[in-house]
Amino acid sequence: MNISEAAKASGLPVKTVRYYADIGLVEAASRSQAGYRIYNDAAVRRLSFIRRARTFDFSVAECRELLDLYQDQGRTSAEVKKIASKRLEEIEIKQRELQALRDDLAHLVKACRGDDRPDCPIIDFLG
C-alpha cells in the first residue's frame, strides 16, 4: 500500500499520515526503491487507532501512550483506564467552564435589544 491507499484505509488525510511518520508516531512499514512509503495492514491499524483516539480529543502524546499500551500484550487495563479517566476528567472540567461561559453570554445576549440604538449591555459589561 502506498500512502494514499493507507490514508484512505485509515480515514486520515495523506498529509496527516506523513506527519505522523515524521513525528515517529506511526512509521511506514518500509520504503519502495523510489523512496515511496509502503504501509501494511498493521500500520493501517495503528493509523486507524490514532484517528479514533483523536476523535476522543486524546492529545498526540496521549495517543502515543495509548498506542504503546495497545501494542503491549502485557499491559493492564488499569494503565489504560488511568489515561482515559484523566481525559474524561479534563473533558468534564471543560464542560463546566463552557457551561458557565454560555450562561453568562446567553444572559447578556438576551438582555441586549439588538436594535439601532447604541446602548448595549454586552458592551457595558465588557467595558
Add this chain to the structure above:
Amino acid sequence: MNISEAAKASGLPVKTVRYYADIGLVEAASRSQAGYRIYNDAAVRRLSFIRRARTFDFSVAECRELLDLYQDQGRTSAEVKKIASKRLEEIEIKQRELQALRDDLAHLVKACRGDDRPDCPIIDFLG
C-alpha cells in the same frame, strides 16, 4: 504607567500586553525617552475590555471588532448582538460535541475494570 503597572491594572501578563501592542490591538499611549511603553487609563480600559472578552472565548479578531464597536459612539446594539450571538451559537455547538464525547468516553471508562489483567474495552474499542 509603565507596562507592568498597566498589566497589573488590566489583569493581563506583561508579555501579553506587549503582544497586544505588537499586533496592533492595544498600543501604548506613548513612549518614554528611553523607549518604555507608557499606558494611560484609556489604554488600560481597552486592555481590560480585551481580557474580559477573551474570557468569553472571543477570538482576538472578534475582540478587535468588539473593541472598534466599543469605541464607536455611533454603533448600534444590533451590531454588537450579532457578534455575541454568533459566539454563543459556536459555544453551544461545542457543548453538544463535548457532551457526545464525554458520554462515549464515560461509557468506556465505566466498562473497563481497571485491574491488572490486559483485556480492556477501551483498547478494544480503539483498536
Add this chain to the structure above:
DNA sequence: ATAGACTTTCCACTAACTGGAAGGTCAAGG
C-alpha cells in the same frame, strides 16, 4: 514520449501567546 496522477522533501503558516537571551534603564542604598 508524454500527460497527469501520484510521490518525495522542505519551508512557511495557523492562534495566541510564552520563555528566554542579550542588552539598555532606573531607583535605592552604601
Add this chain to the structure above:
DNA sequence: CCTTGACCTTCCAGTTAGTGGAAAGTCTAT
C-alpha cells in the same frame, strides 16, 4: 559615584496538530 536588582526593550524560538504549497522525482496509461 557606583553598584545592585528590578525593570524595560527587541528579537528569536517554541508551543499544538496539522495544512498548504513549491520544486522535483516517479509511475502508469495511452
